[in-house]
Amino acid sequence: MDRTELATVLRNARARVDPDDVGLPHRRRRQVPGLRREEVARLAGVSVEYVVRLEQARAPKPSEQVLAALSRALRMGDDDRDLLYRLAGSEPPTAGFVPRTVRPSVRRILDRMTGMPALVLSAASDVLAQNVLAATLLGDFAAMPPRERNIIRGRFLGGGLAGSLDPEEDEASAAHCVGCLRAAQARYPRDPELAALVAELRSGSERFDELWRTGRGGRRRPVTATIRHPEYGPVDLDGDVLLVPEADQCVVVYSAERGTRGAEVLDRIRGAAHAASHF
Incomplete structure (x- = not known):
């Protein structure tokens, strides 16, 4: 592990990230370009103290899960991500890892969907990005701990969402949901975050574990979802x-x-989002 070079790479990567690209508002004037250390820590789900120690070449070797979270938070491309891993003394990810970087063009499409809630999901059903209406409907995923930004986890274990998918939906829908995750694990057997998610769901939800043991696969498809919102109640979308x-x-x-x-x-949500943007 080359702590000095790792620290340099992390500091420079942090300076290159535009706060707008990660959904952070410019609430006050920034003295230096890029993200603040506390913003990187929040996006990656680690402590600010740990980010400081990494950037000062004083931290122990980061785990692969931490490296994955940092590379996503810093919007690293494949080359920079591989360099980060190697400097930390780890092998870079291969095709066995779930792609969790959203292309800028997809983000632009999402931002321009101003009439309907929309979000980007990974193969493991992680919420990678969302537009303003989705944040108003379901809650701001960027403000949640990284491990809670998963639709399937929220469905079976609950979470901090403002609006949650109805856990009482029919058995066929639940089985299909589990099948999607099983298919993802078959495609990405080396992904540590996916393996940790499956283990947490199997130990934390008897229903999930029963469905997992059936061995069925699935793929994401259009559905009519019942979303329970704390203000508007259950709504079918x-x-x-x-x-x-x-x-x-x-x-x-x-x-x-x-x-x-x-x-x-949805009309009410659009009104609420518009009012919040002009607050």
Whole structure:
């Protein structure tokens, strides 16, 4: 492990990230370019003290899970990510790892979907990005600990979402949900975050474990989802899936037919999001 070079790479990578690219507002004038250490820590799910020690070449060897979280938080491309791993004394990820970097063009599409909630999911159902309406409907995933930014985890174990997918949906839907995760693990057997998620779900949810042991696979498909919102109550929305095949990701867009209660709730959410943006 080359602590000095690792520290240099991390400091320079932090300075290159535009706060807008990771959804952080410019609430006060920044004295230096890029992200602050506390912002990197929040995005990566580690302590500020640990980030400081890494950048001062005083930290012990980071785990592969921490390196993965840091490379995502710092928006590293494949080359920079591989360098980060090697300087830390670890082998870089291969095709056995879930792609969790969202292409800038996909982010632009998401931001321009101003009429419907939309979010980007990884093959493991991690929420990688969301637009303002999705944050208003489901909660701000960027403000949650990284391990809680997973749709399947929230469904079976609960979480800090403002609106949650109805856990009482039919058995076929739940089995399909588990099948999607099993298929992801088959494609990415070396991914430590995915393995940890499956282990947590199997130990924490008897229902998930029973469905997992059936050995069925699945793939993400359009559904009508019941979302329970603390203010608006249960609401049925159509969730359509737009695939990003080269990254093994998808964009889920929520909508409702005109004249339905779902459409009325989406109108309210658009109003709330518009009011918040002008606050």
